[in-house]
Amino acid sequence: MHNDFPAWLRIEHWLNVLFVTLLIRSGIEILGTHPKLYWRDHSRLGTEWARFTRKTMPKDKLYDTLDEEEDYSPIVSLPGHKKIGIGRHWHFFTVVGWLLLGISYVILLFATGQWRRYLPTSWDIFPAAWHDLVTYDRFQLPPMMPGQPFDALQKLTYAGVIFVLAPFQILTGLAQAPALEARFPWFVQMWGGRQAARSLHYLGLLAFVVFTAGHLMMITFWGWPRLNALMIFGSARDLTLAFWLSLAIIAAIVAVHVAVTVWSLRSPRSVQRRLGAFNGVVKRLLLRPCRSRQDYPVSAISPQHRVNGKPPDCDAYKIMAVHDFANWELRVGGLVENPVTLTLADIRALRGKQTQCVLHNCVQGWSSVGKWGGLPLRDLVELVRPLPEARYICFLTMQENRRDEPSAPGVGGGQFYEVIDLELAYYPQVLLAYEMNGEPLPIKHGAPLRLRLETQVGFKMAKWIEQIEFVADYSKIGMGMGGWREDNAYFDKDVEI
Structure with missing residues (x-):
């Protein structure tokens, strides 16, 4: 296994950054419409295990859940300002792109033999990963794995994100779809219920954020210029040019976020029509055939x-x-x-x-x-x-x-x-x-x-x-x-x- 990264892997790496960040921001917008998390399907007032609001509801008059909505800033949510309808359009549009990207990524991993870069082939990697963790705890860098650009702990982490965390997010997201819940009640119960799936989905989002922070920290520790060049050119060359190109790519990703946010806030009807047309076709093909078969005790x-x-x-x-x-x-x-x-x-x-x-x-x-x-x-x-x-x-x-x-x-x-x-x-x-x-x-x-x-x-x-x-x-x-x-x-x- 060579240290070089093939072109398709480098391209999909940067596309993944775009998709995941769009998913996180639109997911925060969706969360803002009911900024509380529960473990039980009853969603009973006062039983939430996490809340992202300072609002308190009146006890002496009728209120509804629209009164509980939060107005999040467009800096953190897409598009912000209580536009859950538009947030849903972006979330589902992006998740389809992310899913297609992930499918092609996994296919190419196995078709090109690149899967060996991420999947363990020996149980020896687990004690090696523990040794790496202890080494990091001592503020030292562990040795690289033979023929690979990272250590055993990093390899296990990447394998967990690609083959565990990403499917986990997809499945817990589907467990919140009324059509699937109605047709396959056992599927939502497999996660502990609808609210448990929602909570787990949020924890998965946090896991992606933690992984991203750790990923950037590891790149810094191991030498940003060289590793950055690997993800730009596929090999450790032209370090200065690679640095500027990576900044340009990051700037382009930020520009996409700004553009879709401005478009969503200024012309929400346009977003609704265009993204809704695409999302509608996908839903009619995959979810419309579902018939409810629920029979709760x-x-x-x-x-x-x-x-x-x-x-x-x-x-x-x-x-x-x-x-x-x-x-x-x-x-x-x-x-x-x-x-x-x-x-x-x-x-x-x-x-x-x-x-x-x-x-x-x-x-x-x-x-x-x-x-x-x-x-x-x-x-x-x-x-x-x-x-x-x-x-x-x-x-x-x-x-x-x-x-x-x-x-x-x-x-x-x-x-x-x-x-x-x-x-x-x-x-x-x-x-x-x-x-x-x-x-x-x-x-x-x-x-x-x-x-x-x-x-x-x-x-x-x-x-x-x-x-x-x-x-x-x-x-x-x-x-x-x-x-x-x-x-x-x-x-x-x-x-x-």
Whole structure:
């Protein structure tokens, strides 16, 4: 094994720096929307093991999780300033690039024999690595391994990052995808639950940061000019030129970060459209086929289900609530053969009630387990018989957005709405819920009727529904992005992850 690094390895090394730093910054933006970490799926207030906020929530009035969001600086997060929708676009766009880069890296490692540079071929490396650690502790440099540009401890560290830490981050990230959690509940439980996976994912991020700091320190100890030249030219030559070229590469990486941050803050709609188009194709191919198969035991039900979105405050809603929604009506129409108007009693009388005990995933990161009961959406679809041109279902609600929903510049209130693809209505465990945990649906969780769509994150599950429309196109509804959060907070319409 020669000390020289092949060209493909050097190129992918610098691309990896770009991808990992983008992932870290966009990950911090996502963390900021619910800056607390838990080990249990209940995400119960006060049980967090780590918090990155100084906010304290009031005990004498209703608040929702939007009130808990933090506004992080663009210096540390991408793009910063409470733009989780844009942060999600960058995180998922970058992770696809990082994953493809990693796959090509591993393939080339084994195709070219470079894997011997990183993977141990003898158990002797472990006592040698311990000896190296003791040597470093004495502020001395251990010997290099024969024919290799680093010592035994460094080799084990690189092997751990490439073949353990990187896959660990990918798997714990996937364990937070509602579509995969719904289709393969055992997968998320393998990590100890959804919140445990989220916490482990964060610890993995810290491990990358620690590795990067240690990596730079080792380069300094062993001789920055020579090792830097190895990663620029593949051999220890033209040390001065290599130094300046490395600074130029680092400057280019910083410039990319500045450019995408400025673009994201100045033209978030442009970022949403372009990155969302790419991410949407990937999600439809890999995650859309997932059908929910959850069946949590009743003992797993969370003692407290957090609130997202404040209930309607108008007099009409309050009067209906006082009378147990006896006068509430659901209007279902649009591109259908049989438009109907249904009372809550009518909905309860339609066929048999379906119940499901499932894991709820909020886009902000918290979760809980609840038992929901109601009408399968497919039964309503069969009742109204959509016309051939109908492709989407629009849920219109009584929620007043000016009270708590994030808005785009210059936008005030408006009726909260969400759009889903018609095909999702036929998936199992897609429910118009009027019960929660064996009781009538609470007001704070969407009474009298809310949507349950277990393969997507919580904001798609419209609450306080009053009207359902079947449409051929949603581009003329609101700002045309597929929902209130999509219009005003730049989320993607399909949120299986």
